[in-house]
Amino acid sequence: MLERLTRPLHFSSLLLIGILCLGSTIAFAQSVTVTHLTIESRENPLGLDVRQPRFGWVLATDERDVVQTAYHILVASSAEKLANGEGDLWDSGKVASAQSGQVPYAGRPLESRMPCHVKVKVWTNRGETTWSAPAHWTMGLLYYKDWRGRWIGFDHPFPWDSIATIPSLSARYFRKEFQPKKEVASATAYIMGLGLYELYLNGQKIGDQVLAPTPTDYTENVKYNTFDVTEAVVSGDNAIGVTLGNGRYFTMRQNYKPYKIKNFGFPKLLLQLELTYTDGSTEVIKTDGSWKGTADGPIRNNNEYDGEFYDARKEMPGWNRAGFDDRAWLAAEYVQEPRGDFEAQLNPNMKVMDSLKPVSLRPLAGNRYVLDLGQNMVGWLKMRVEGTRGDTVHLRFAESLQDNGDLFVANLRDARATDTYVLKGGGEEVWEPSFTYHGFRYVEISGYPGTPSVDDFVGQFVYDDIATTGTFESSDPLLNQLFRNAWWGIAGNYKGMPVDCPQRNERQPWLGDRAIGAYGESFLFDNQLVYAKWLDDIRLSQRADGALPDVAPAFWRYYSDNMTWPGTLILVAQMLYRQYGDRAAIAENYPAMKQWLAYMQERYMTEAFIVTKDSYGDWCVPPVSIEAGRGKSADQKHPSALISTAYYYHFMQLMTDFAHLLGEEKDAAAFQALGGQIKEAFNREFYHPDRGYYDEGQLTSNLLPLAFGLVPEANCEQVFDEIVKTIEVEHQGHLSSGLIGTQWLMRGLTENGRPDLAYQLATNTTYPSWGYMVEHGATTIWELWNGNTAAPSMNSQNHVMLLGDLLIWYYEHLAGIKSDDEAVAFRKIIMNPYFPDDLRYVNASYQSVQGLIRSHWQKSKNRLTWDITIPANTSARVYLPTDEVKNIKVGNAPLNQVPAVRVVGTENGKTVLDVASGHYQFTIRNPR
Ligand code: RAM
Numbered sequence: 011m012l013e014r015l016t017r018p019l020h021f022s023s024l025l026l027i028g029i030l031c032l033g034s035t036i037a038f039a040q041s042v043t044v045t046h047l048t049i050e051s052r053e054n055p056l057g058l059d060v061r062q063p064r065f066g067w068v069l070a071t072d073e074r075d076v077v078q079t080a081y082h083i084l085v086a087s088s089a090e091k092l093a094n095g096e097g098d099l100w101d102s103g104k105v106a107s108a109q110s111g112q113v114p115y116a117g118r119p120l121e122s123r124m125p126c127h128v129k130v131k132v133w134t135n136r137g138e139t140t141w142s143a144p145a146h147w148t149m150g151l152l153y154y155k156d157w158r159g160r161w162i163g164f165d166h167p168f169p170w171d172s173i174a175t176i177p178s179l180s181a182r183y184f185r186k187e188f189q190p191k192k193e194v195a196s197a198t199a200y201i202m203g204l205g206l207y208e209l210y211l212n213g214q215k216i217g218d219q220v221l222a223p224t225p226t227d228y229t230e231n232v233k234y235n236t237f238d239v240t241e242a243v244v245s246g247d248n249a250i251g252v253t254l255g256n257g258r259y260f261t262m263r264q265n266y267k268p269y270k271i272k273n274f275g276f277p278k279l280l281l282q283l284e285l286t287y288t289d290g291s292t293e294v295i296k297t298d299g300s301w302k303g304t305a306d307g308p309i310r311n312n313n314e315y316d317g318e319f320y321d322a323r324k325e326m327p328g329w330n331r332a333g334f335d336d337r338a339w340l341a342a343e344y345v346q347e348p349r350g351d352f353e354a355q356l357n358p359n360m361k362v363m364d365s366l367k368p369v370s371l372r373p374l375a376g377n378r379y380v381l382d383l384g385q386n387m388v389g390w391l392k393m394r395v396e397g398t399r400g401d402t403v404h405l406r407f408a409e410s411l412q413d414n415g416d417l418f419v420a421n422l423r424d425a426r427a428t429d430t431y432v433l434k435g436g437g438e439e440v441w442e443p444s445f446t447y448h449g450f451r452y453v454e455i456s457g458y459p460g461t462p463s464v465d466d467f468v469g470q471f472v473y474d475d476i477a478t479t480g481t482f483e484s485s486d487p488l489l490n491q492l493f494r495n496a497w498w499g500i501a502g503n504y505k506g507m508p509v510d511c512p513q514r515n516e517r518q519p520w521l522g523d524r525a526i527g528a529y530g531e532s533f534l535f536d537n538q539l540v541y542a543k544w545l546d547d548i549r550l551s552q553r554a555d556g557a558l559p560d561v562a563p564a565f566w567r568y569y570s571d572n573m574t575w576p577g578t579l580i581l582v583a584q585m586l587y588r589q590y591g592d593r594a595a596i597a598e599n600y601p602a603m604k605q606w607l608a609y610m611q612e613r614y615m616t617e618a619f620i621v622t623k624d625s626y627g628d629w630c631v632p633p634v635s636i637e638a639g640r641g642k643s644a645d646q647k648h649p650s651a652l653i654s655t656a657y658y659y660h661f662m663q664l665m666t667d668f669a670h671l672l673g674e675e676k677d678a679a680a681f682q683a684l685g686g687q688i689k690e691a692f693n694r695e696f697y698h699p700d701r702g703y704y705d706e707g708q709l710t711s712n713l714l715p716l717a718f719g720l721v722p723e724a725n726c727e728q729v730f731d732e733i734v735k736t737i738e739v740e741h742q743g744h745l746s747s748g749l750i751g752t753q754w755l756m757r758g759l760t761e762n763g764r765p766d767l768a769y770q771l772a773t774n775t776t777y778p779s780w781g782y783m784v785e786h787g788a789t790t791i792w793e794l795w796n797g798n799t800a801a802p803s804m805n806s807q808n809h810v811m812l813l814g815d816l817l818i819w820y821y822e823h824l825a826g827i828k829s830d831d832e833a834v835a836f837r838k839i840i841m842n843p844y845f846p847d848d849l850r851y852v853n854a855s856y857q858s859v860q861g862l863i864r865s866h867w868q869k870s871k872n873r874l875t876w877d878i879t880i881p882a883n884t885s886a887r888v889y890l891p892t893d894e895v896k897n898i899k900v901g902n903a904p905l906n907q908v909p910a911v912r913v914v915g916t917e918n919g920k921t922v923l924d925v926a927s928g929h930y931q932f933t934i935r936n937p938r
Pocket of ligand 1: 522626629793
């Protein structure tokens with residue numbers, strides 16, 4: 011029998027009351043602190059163009075049961091004012107609220123360039139905190155008139171450039187000298203360098219970003235970066251230098267399928283450097299016709315697919331410093347503007363996030379060597395070399411080797427993936443490229459003077475500068491390896507947008523690949539800003555008629571009209587709201603979603619409510635056997651009205667929720683009504699009552715209706731039995747789903763009562779499975795289930811789309827870390843792990859927006875211990891695998907003696923608890 015506990019007053023609560031009576035709360039100031047104060051989810055961002063930035067913070071404490079009851083935010087125009095408690099921009103006053111994220115600024119209007127300083131304090135049931143450490147931000151340039159310079163560049167090729175099918179342009183270099191007129195108090199640089207820039211001031215590279223700015227459809231929007239360069243400016247002569255690479259502006263392929271590839275033009279630059287003098291006056295140094303430029307520097311060509319050619323003999327020592335003789339340089343030309351709106355970049359730029367020491371270097375015939383990084387990765391090689399002027403080193407990149415030890419490059423298609431370095435001679439030279447990246451594990455080195463050693467090279471791992479938020483470890487090495495492979499694959503494919511593959515001539519932000527993947531990824535990476543930016547890309551790529559593309563930014567112009575790829579706009583918005591509480595992701599994109607759904611309905615929904623149009627079917631379903639898949643990319647399309655109709659229905663459900671959230675009640679009713687009609691039609695059209703399955707009974711055909719709630723209650727068991735039969739009998743314990751089905755598979759099996767079957771799929775090592783990839787040497791995730799036998803033309807070895815919902819399952823169902831849909835962004839956490847028989851422990855953590863969540867369970871004989879951490883200002887519903895309360899201990903105490911824990915009841919043989927924030931160790935005797 012379960013007792014309902016009334017929560018006795020905690021000791022410190024009593025103390026609190028005592029102290030409150032004395033009129034002082036100071037004793038509690040230290041027990042809870044406000045940490046990690048962010049502005050628009052960033053720390054101290056510069057150059058924001060959000061007029062009402064949102065604040066977030068995390069409460070740090072060792073105490074249990076801490077709940078925020080109020081907050082107070084101060085925003086000041088100077089650090090001094092803030093320190094004096096003067097909120098001249100905004101003083102929120104004490105606001106009774108538990109909200110600790112997404113709190114919008116509501117003070118004086120913010121204007122261009124304003125410096126803003128902020129601090130927060132909160133009240134909790136433990137008292138009042140001290141003020142947080144101050145944070146700050148600056149406003150960017152909010153109006154076009156703030157931009158004083160003009161776009162400069164060269165809108166034409168040079169004799170050494172080629173703009174043919176395989177285009178190659180040299181980098182463009184621009185420079186400008188200036189002298190501050192007075193003593194400089196501060197200096198800020200705003201830059202739009204397209205496609206990619208490197209910025210120097212007096213020879214010093216500004217910032218640690220690489221391959222900046224973040225890519226966009228430049229005809230829609232162009233991102234500028236802001237830097238505080240006060241320290242780099244000197245009195246007297248100064249020089250600004252900017253190098254421009256092609257990036258995606260001068261597109262990687264020009265005439266190759268011209269109907270589908272969008273080109274923007276030649277590289278160009280708009281920059282301004284604003285000096286504020288100590289007397290308060292200002293001066294702006296801006297791009298104009300007084301700048302000098304050359305295309306005849308060391309970077310002879312650069313291309314994301316093909317690599318970079320660097321001739322060190324062409325270096326121009328001192329070009330980015332004052333005093334350089336630039337008489338031979340050309341006058342910068344005024345050029346065609348990119349057309350897109352100017353926007354401050356909020357998502358982080360890429361950075362060299364890690365450096366890898368190669369594991370081996372082996373000689374090949376013909377004075378060649380092959381270097382093994384030990385890990386399929388994305389980035390480039392940094393090299394040290396010494397030789398004679400004119401010696402030429404070629405670095406060719408590939409993901410794997412052929413049997414004879416040579417690189418396997420067939421799967422790169424026509425991407426040359428080669429960097430070339432020509433030595434200037436005269437001593438040690440250290441080089442790495444600026445405007446390309448490769449997807450590789452192996453590098454073939456040829457032309458290297460002397461004998462190279464592994465110590466002459468380092469692999470530079472490049473991806474968006476975002477934090478890893480999740481850890482996962484278990485007693486099963488395969489599960490751990492899969493997790494690592496997923497981490498490497500996801501990280502390397504974050505390129506200011508999620509791309510599909512980093513090695514071949516594609517690298518496109520395909521929508522369908524991340525529809526649910528983004529959600530799983532959010533446990534491993536703080537991916538909020540890159541996905542919020544991606545939703546902007548998708549929305550901006552919407553055609554006037556409402557169509558959404560399959561790739562966004564639409565560098566490849568595919569508007570093939572289907573439900574699954576474009577629908578990612580809806581699913582990723584849902585993810586951002588669920589995982590981060592980002593309501594704006596829904597609000598800002600809602601009109602685009604609605605317009606797209608109406609567009610699809612109008613064109614492709616029959617009068618009988620069936621959506622007929624699909625493009626990719628259940629993309630990349632595994633061929634029935636590995637042999638059957640030999641030489642096949644498994645890329646046959648099986649367009650399916652079942653998939654389109656099921657997704658249309660699912661989107662009606664999500665849109666109903668979104669409409670309620672936004673107060674669009676009329677819309678909500680309409681979505682719901684249409685959903686009801688589709689549901690009926692769907693069952694009429696696709697369900698076979700005599701056979702008890704949908705369509706032809708394929709795994710995905712039964713899984714989608716079940717996952718989306720399309721199956722009438724009475725048929726659910728039968729449909730699920732069919733799913734189990736398909737997996738267990740027809741496919742001997744293997745999955746048979748492609749990109750679509752796999753997004754719902756692991757949760758579908760678990761939530762319908764067969765977590766053991768999900769576990770079996772996760773730990774399979776025979777074909778087709780994720781474990782099969784690992785067994786065959788994968789250190790990332792393959793594009794195809796049959797990646798080791800398929801034709802090379804579409805066979806990336808670093809492609810995350812087949813992860814489906816595997817990572818969600820790791821966290822929500824193995825670790826038991828899931829946000830409650832009713833209290834999003836982990837305000838309430840559902841901790842209901844499955845404890846597989848074969849698994850001894852899982853130790854996972856997740857840095858949520860509320861703070862660190864941990865779950866570490868471990869089995870020993872007749873006992874399960876489970877350590878959990880629930881961040882302050884959240885609570886958890888915890889499911890323990892016993893229905894005997896007396897078998898449960900918290901630390902050393904019986905359950906009913908722990909004030910922060912309340913028994914709610916039992917469910918499926920598990921004891922259900924409501925647990926307040928804090929650390930706990932549960933011990934369960936004789937777990938089920
Ligand atoms: C290929 C890629 C990509 C997929 C599209 C449909 O180019 O595999 O990941 O989304 O096809």
